[in-house]
Amino acid sequence: MLISRKGMVKVSRVVRNCRYIFNNSLLTTVSPGIFGTPGFGSRKYPVGRRCHYIFIGKPDERVEMKFTKFNVQGVAPLCQFDYLDIYAEVSDMTQPHIDTPLLGRFCGEGTDRLPNLIISTSNIIILDFYSDFDKADDGFEGRYRFINDSIYNFGQKKNLCDFVINSTEQRLGYIVSPTYPGMYPDNLHCSYTLVGKIGQRIRIKFLDFSLFQGGDYCPIDYVLIHDGGSSKGEEIGRFCGNYKDVVIYSSENYLSIIFRTQSGRIDSLNADNLEGDADFLYNRRGFNISFEFSDKFVKPAFSRTGGDHIQHIKGTACDVRISSRKRSFGTLTSPGYPSDVPPNVTCNYYLDGMRNRKVLEKVSISFKDFEVPGQMPYCYEGYLEVNLKGTLGVGAFDERFCGSLLPPNLTSEDSRMILTLDTHKSRSSRGFSSTYQFITDFGISGHSPEDGKCIFLYISRNYKEGTFNSPYYPQEYPDNTKCEYIFRPAVSERLLISFHAFDLGKTRGPCHSSDNILVDQHDLKGNYTRINTYCGTQFPGPIVGALGQEVRVVFNSRIGSRHAGFQAKFEFLNTRLRKCGENITSFGGGGLIKSPGSPEKYKSYSFCQWIIKASHRKNNILVIFEDFHVEGKEQEGAGCKNAVMRVYQDLHQPGKELCGKQENQFFLSIGEYLKLEFVTSSRALGAKGFKITWTEVHQTNPMTGSQTSSGKNGCRGFTCKITKYCIDESLKCNGLPNCGDSDRSDEEEGCGTGRVSYSLYLTILFLISTQL
Template sequence: MNNDYCLFCFVTECEYKFISRTGGPQNGTFTAPRLTNPFNHSFMCVYIFFAGPHQKVEVTFLSFNLRGTPPECKHEYLDLYAEVQNPDTTELINSPFGGRFCGSIPPRARISLYRTIAFSFYTDKNDTLPEIFTGKYSFINDSLYQVGTAAPNIPCTFTINASIRRKGSIVSPTYPGAYPKPLSCSFLFLGKSGQRLHLEFRDFDLFSGGPHCPFDSVTVYDGRDNSSAVIGTYCGQHRNLVIYSSQENLYVSFEAIQRSANTQNRGFKGIFEFSESFVKLDFIQKNGGEHIRGTECDQKILSKKESSGFVFSPNYPFPYIPKTVCRYFIYGMQDTQNLERVRLQFVMFDIPKGEKAEKDECGDRYLKIYLKGQEQTDAYDKYDYEMCGENQPEIMISDGPRLVMIFASGDSQGRGFKAKYSFETDYLVPGTAAPEGKCMFSYQSASRKQGDFNSPRFPGNYPSGINCTYTFIATPNEQVAIIFDYFKVRADNANTSIAQYGDENCQEDWLEIYNMYRDGTEVRLGRYCGFTAPGPVESNRGAIGIKLFFRANEKGVYSGFKARYSFETAKPVFGDCGGNISNAEQATGIIQSENFPIKYEAPESGMATKSCHWYLNVKAAHQILINILEFTLEGNPASRGCSAAVLRLWLDMNTYPIEVCGEKPNNDSLLYVSVSNQARISFVVADKSVGMAGFRLSWTEVSVAPSICKEFKCEKSSYCILGKLRCNNISNCGENDLSDEANCVLAESSDWIVIVVTAVSVVGSVILMFTCYICQRRKNRRRRRHTIPSGSVHSYSGHQHVCDELGQRFASVDSV
């Protein structure tokens, strides 16, 4: 445009009109006016573009450099109007406002909602040159925007009837220009019975206010109006957004709300087609699936708790249709109480391989299987199986609650497939699961020598109202070792200040451990709950394995447990140390951990546990008093249990043992009495042990409160013990009863006197014998040299008597 001359434009003061005329040019350019304004008066120019009948106006700015500063745009700006209905410039002020622009960023292209676009240029600068903005305009045919039969006096409401138009395009009313706000449009697609509609948005650009599209949106309804089921609500940017109707009708609504934000989005453009050739959905609905609205043949199958059914290729049992892609979403239950996995077993399979496919590939004809939930991250390129041909696939089990299948038919036909799906309860427990979804798991030494196991769904919370069994079966001459690394089982009624095990403490949820024997009997080792992790466990010699039973009631749940198992060569009956103590004459003794008081050692490398077992047996009608004198083991019975090292005491051979670990306070006593004349003590250390001082305990044969005690009767405990145990420097009477060690000072002194006298006698005897030996040698020597007078003999005899007298004296001393 030239300010001095413009073909088909009129200048009245500062107004520029661009009018479409028959035979005239249908496009052109425009520039800013050339103005001189030395006194900085306010000045405004108006540009108006008038399209002819069945036309729209398209305006595009090529350059833009207005001297105002956004967002206020003072001193120089451009106001845009793209929804002008009345071409009278005096009515421009009543037209919807399309936005104010300044600075260096131009408005996006605009297409008129009706037949007119206008903008006004305002400035109070002293000089204005044409270069501050330039642009081009076109008068375009509006047939693209006549999607169907238009509703009267409404700019963008159409009905598209399949009997008139089977295929065509759909656009927002000002595409590709920025759409105005507010705006409300609708498109009603009416097909024939048996038809479905395919709608594909190839360009989609709406303002995105978040995933719920609270501002501008396109909503697609699977029916005749907005009371029908919603297929989806869309905003933001999309490419190749494809939608299928379930039946013959579809309703599309486009809404843009009024707001001051200066957003400039293009809108949308797409294509549509009515057809009887799209996949019939009866193969989904007749077999318990649910068609996913908006797709050609995608379906979802949701578990009804351990339910089962069949899935089929489209059009089954007839050949499938070419150029079809269907997705199958088979989802098991997943909530706080339920977790399932999917088992898929094919009954029939026939998908011919693509003609151009490589030897080990399927080409464009395949069935892909996803077992790990890849669809959640759109990782459809990371499938687990791609199958084609006629070979029947193997049974597949999902890794979690989701299994997805994608079927692509390519350009050919085939018989397709039929497969049975079944939902199985998934406890997320390693091991061989029992059939029919029961919470039972077995671990065979012949299959695997070591591994992990855990409570259902660990590290998540286990479900309530559940009973689970774990069996560990060893081969002959093997034992099972189990070590717990985590333990947290609900125990509301347990006393948290003490170890939480046993029937009295564990009444809500618990874990029980049993030794299993070949004759079918089971002997319980213990019941555990709370935070008291069981100590390391070894199956008894002669047992075929170990069974664990986990029970949770219907109320609150915790995270459960995690443990390890190991099948190892059977140890001797006494373990790595220990022994059989059954000497009836001994009546008392000391048992201590290996290396005490130096740290006990962890098992040898490659071994899970190290153990020592002592079996005590005293006279009939007597009991065994066990007094733990010194004690320092890893763990804490109340807060974390004894998972690294444990001392077990069987006071009753017919029930489960007491488990002890931690440290013994200096002034406290750890005193136990057996029920009968038998007891067992076991010390077991796990491979994760770091070692501590260990333990030292005494045991004593006692008779509890007899009517007559022929030996020594303890003053406070009333135990009857052997008299010889008195004053043996061991407290044999029990807790707070030191009567067996009282008044032992004199006895100790007499003992010392006997020892001293005995030593003196021995030394005296040796001296006497040596003196006699010297005297005899001197006598013999003199006889050989002289004739000895009788007086001398008498005198020497006197010396010999002296030696005998010394011997008698030492002898008397020796006899004391």
């Protein structure tokens, strides 16, 4: 009893069998021919049938099959109604179906859900078609032919797809996958071992290559090539997907090719709701690979100095990689030099300098002999290309040479240089001979007068502006390293340095015990004086050197310390720098200093200096930041990177750097001089600026000049109530703070509402915002 698709009980029916045999050994069989379901083309296939289609070729033949039309009731992958089973790996007719791998079960409509082309692994293919007792459809039709299997036999055959190919028996030929160009089956493990004579090399070329691309590292289907006679040899490459015209060479006289396939391609893609027969949508032709044994293939050229790690790149004809052993050097030649370079070869030379946290090298090459046929600049017959950036690709070269003129000395831009020798259209020539050297590089632009040392020289006539940085920036700088950067402006120029990046690591102690930057000024006596010392992560303010004087920047890193480092811009400036300020000699009183352009915002490229001298060498100068608003922020990770005010309380010591917003900050000079310096960089956006009051603080009697003590009866001027400073009487009630430290007593005691402000007079007399 049978149950129909609608669930109704039906009377038992007998399935009728049918059998079709296509045997190429029989004269009645036509090849190529057509097969199909009973009555195809004139009616739908009958219900309740089980039909067997058996295709048998001669012992030296394979069966090739392609479906041209297909419409069978059912939905893949279950195909619970009608279906077609295909067996293409039948070893012999006595083999039970249950022991024969099933290529696939198919139903539905359309040939796009079937393999594009089927080729048997032996001389037999079996099809089983089943229809139930309900609905029928148009059925299927296909074409078949019997083909000679000689293309699948090469060398000594061990089984279906294990071969040993010996050059004594076959010098050149082809290796194809077991069912090429038909869809290859699952769960194959094939090996092809090529064995040449001593002195021979083996060249293989992918003429056609189409394997399922299952993702990175080819986890499902792949071809694995080893440089040697077994899988223990060095791996040249693992391949899947689609390739064409890939050429691979063995290093010696052995080469091993492994071909593996698996099932589970749908799962590997994590696909949802895909039909089971979707696996057959992937192009799985397999491969056709040519091979050739020869002792005429080009031999790789090696360095004549053994100090470097020199390696022929496995799988290539003559590509060589030379890896530095730290500042090493050697001789590099074309293959066979000084004999003629072989024609029709392309050789790549990869020269790799050291690149790690402690060492970065560049490559320098100098040619001693050169002859490559051709005419510059086109070099149609042959050429030597040089890539200074260390990359390959069409048009990626920086220089191309041919002819007999020696190329110039060349240095890579980074740690790798690539040379490419191409002789595919050239006649005989002796090639080239060159010497190379790996030189220490710190990833810093500029002229290094001493090779291998981190010293860089920037002279105005060669560089008007540029950048300099910590070693290897933006990578971390190496520990225990010292670098010097020396800047030499013209006599009419000043140097401007502004920092764009700054991270020497967080610090809690003084800068001399941390990674730091020292900035020194070369004075007229030929000595260096310290401008300032910087550390931590707070940006230094812009720095301007003295007119025409050399500036030296020194970077120091401690043992075991590595951080992001710094990058800075340098500019040698003359007319572009906006100068202002002046030297002020006090007559015992005080004055007012405003930012350039006040009340408008200050501008970029500003450089202002005010040097204030007291009237007596034992007096001091007090400055009070009454109103101060300059871009930047005095904190770690920020700083005064684009604008800075430096206060020098002692002209022989580095100044205090100020930016951001300051309220009632005051500074007292250590001696009779106090210096203010305001600098903005090219990136300064401008802000409100500043208003600064300066006052001479008397340690001598302002009336008689005799020594006195501030705050005691000896002060003949005004004694500030809180700070006890002795200031000139004329500064009292002038509308400006002159006592400092929030002391407003000079503007409170005895200052009536009807007084005339002295500030206007001081402003006119001492305003120092005029341009120099």
